Amino acid sequence: MKEPEKHRDSETGKTEVKTTTCYMCACRCGIRVHLRDDEVRYIEGNPEHPLNKGVICAKGASGIMKQYSPARLLKPLKRKEGTDRGAGSFEAITWDEAFGTLEARLAHIRSTDPKKLAFFTGRDQMQALTGMFAKQFGTPNYAAHGGFCSVNMAAGLIYTFGGSFWEFGGPDLERAKLFVMIGTAEDHHSNPMKMALGQFKRDGGRFVAINPVRSGYAAIADDWIAIKPGTDGALLLALIHEILKMGLYDRDFLVNYTNAPELVNQDQDSADFGLFVRTDLPIRDGCADPQNKLWWDRHSDEAVDNRWPDADPRLMGSYKLEDGTPVKPSFQLLHDQVKDYTPEWAADITGIDAATIRELAHEMGITARDQKIELPIAWTDAWGNEHDNVTGPPVAFHAMRGLAAHSNGFQTIRALGILMTILGTIDRPGGVRHRAPFPRPIPPCAKGPTGPEAVQPDTPLDGMPLGWPGAPEDLFVDDEGQPVRLDKAFSWEHPLSVHGLMHNVITNA
Numbered sequence: 047m048k049e050p051e052k053h054r055d056s057e058t059g060k061t062e063v064k065t066t067t068c069y070m071c072a073c074r075c076g077i078r079v080h081l082r083d084d085e086v087r088y089i090e091g092n093p094e095h096p097l098n099k100g101v102i103c104a105k106g107a108s109g110i111m112k113q114y115s116p117a118r119l120l121k122p123l124k125r126k127e128g129t130d131r132g133a134g135s136f137e138a139i140t141w142d143e144a145f146g147t148l149e150a151r152l153a154h155i156r157s158t159d160p161k162k163l164a165f166f167t168g169r170d171q172m173q174a175l176t177g178m179f180a181k182q183f184g185t186p187n188y189a190a191h192g193g194f195c196s197v198n199m200a201a202g203l204i205y206t207f208g209g210s211f212w213e214f215g216g217p218d219l220e221r222a223k224l225f226v227m228i229g230t231a232e233d234h235h236s237n238p239m240k241m242a243l244g245q246f247k248r249d250g251g252r253f254v255a256i257n258p259v260r261s262g263y264a265a266i267a268d269d270w271i272a273i274k275p276g277t278d279g280a281l282l283l284a285l286i287h288e289i290l291k292m293g294l295y296d297r298d299f300l301v302n303y304t305n306a307p308e309l310v311n312q313d314q315d316s317a318d319f320g321l322f323v324r325t326d327l328p329i330r331d332g333c334a335d336p337q338n339k340l341w342w343d344r345h346s347d348e349a350v351d352n353r354w355p356d357a358d359p360r361l362m363g364s365y366k367l368e369d370g371t372p373v374k375p376s377f378q379l380l381h382d383q384v385k386d387y388t389p390e391w392a393a394d395i396t397g398i399d400a401a402t403i404r405e406l407a408h409e410m411g412i413t414a415r416d417q418k419i420e421l422p423i424a425w426t427d428a429w430g431n432e433h434d435n436v437t438g439p440p441v442a443f444h445a446m447r448g449l450a451a452h453s454n455g456f457q458t459i460r461a462l463g464i465l466m467t468i469l470g471t472i473d474r475p476g477g478v479r480h481r482a483p484f485p486r487p488i489p490p491c492a493k494g495p496t497g498p499e500a501v502q503p504d505t506p507l508d509g510m511p512l513g514w515p516g517a518p519e520d521l522f523v524d525d526e527g528q529p530v531r532l533d534k535a536f537s538w539e540h541p542l543s544v545h546g547l548m549h550n551v552i553t554n555a
């Protein structure tokens with residue numbers, strides 16, 4: 047391909063503008079690419095695009111180098127005969143030779159043991175295609191980079207409340223009063239977030255950034271709270287501790303839209319210890335359902351089906367069912383779990399002083415409780431209950447892989463999900479808004495291959511290589527319980543690694 051010459055007049059007078067999407071980062075801003083004589087001359091933001099409305103960043107504008115960088119590979123390269131692997135000695139070959147070589151090798155692997163193809167790709171935005179290739183080839187050893195990037199983040203939130211940030215939803219900065227951003231660099235949701243933040247600040251919103259470094263986002267925050275890298279989980283647990291202690295949780299939201307009141311088996315000798323109690327207790331209309339969920343009703347002081355008309359559950363306490371089984375509402379178990387996670391405890395771990403943690407918890411709690419938004423929009427919830435208006439606590443969060451890309455990242459993300467849940471700031475105005483369609487199942491329905499026997503010569507897999515385990519039987523292990531995949535994803539060791547574990551591949555290989 048010809049390199050563009052500088053300061054050259056058009057040879058033909060032919061100019062064109064192509065409308066497309068930037069992929070210099072994962073925000074997918076709309077762009078207009080200007081061409082002259084079929085060469086890209088410059089790139090600008092597309093003012094008609096709903097996401098970025100004409101805004102473009104420096105990285106997006108430099109996308110021209112994807113076409114013209116002299117460092118691009120233009121032909122397949124093959125290691126030179128007689129040279130050692132790693133010597134960096136290559137020669138260009140034709141595409142026919144490259145495809146011929148690959149076809150012969152891949153056909154042999156597929157007809158003998160297809161899982162010997164380990165197909166791990168980069169951030170190519172083509173996972174629908176590459177995943178389909180792996181499925182049709184018959185190898186389960188497939189993943190892209192998501193497992194050590196934002197999908198870790200998404201998995202933790204999706205398993206907690208069924209949604210996440212960025213592609214799955216985002217903060218409602220048009221209505222939020224307090225916005226807390228944690229563990230976020232500037233590559234996810236970049237231009238749209240910067241535009242929304244500018245407007246949020248002009249509208250008088252308060253912006254708190256929690257990050258080890260003062261990033262570009264943190265530079266415009268009202269408060270930048272510096273935290274030691276990898277310690278966000280301790281901060282989040284201490285915030286939960288404080289909000290519960292001050293009683294600043296959203297009881298109505300917890301009762302109506304979460305499993306906080308549901309009773310959990312506390313009999314340590316029972317096979318069901320730690321599981322939600324499911325019962326066939328009849329409800330008032332006589333219907334019995336083995337999936338009935340139990341609440342402890344504070345009027346009748348007994349366990350009732352949660353669909354019992356006018357049931358009003360206790361969130362706290364310790365009770366006994368008629369058969370003597372000890373039970374607690376799951377909200378009580380959350381209390382028990384975080385009782386020692388005080389701001390002083392978190393201060394030692396995070397480097398943030400206890401007073402700052404207390405103030406932040408207080409600010410979140412009272413903003414959520416005292417500045418509630420009410421919109422006159424009638425709606426029907428997923429259970430068929432009709433409401434005259436939509437309400438929401440105006441505390442919004444945004445987080446990314448800074449929380450997730452550490453040991454215990456998944457649990458850190460779950461702590462964020464629980465903090466948002468007790469504040470009631472999920473899928474409501476001023477909080478995080480899911481993208482349609484919803485409600486979605488938790489976890490999502492897609493499952494991986496049914497078992498090791500699904501890997502057969504010359505046979506496609508019976509499911510996509512990646513999925514969302516919902517129970518032990520969804521794990522991808524052999525008869526001895528050992529992982530089938532090279533990266534050990536979906537094994538007892540790494541059960542919920544929904545986008546695979548690319549960082550394990552080289553070591554395990």
Ligand code: SF4
Pocket residue numbers: 068069070071072073074075098101102103104105106107236237
């Ligand atoms: S934020 Fe910049 S690099 Fe990312 S998609 Fe938008 S213009 Fe491209």
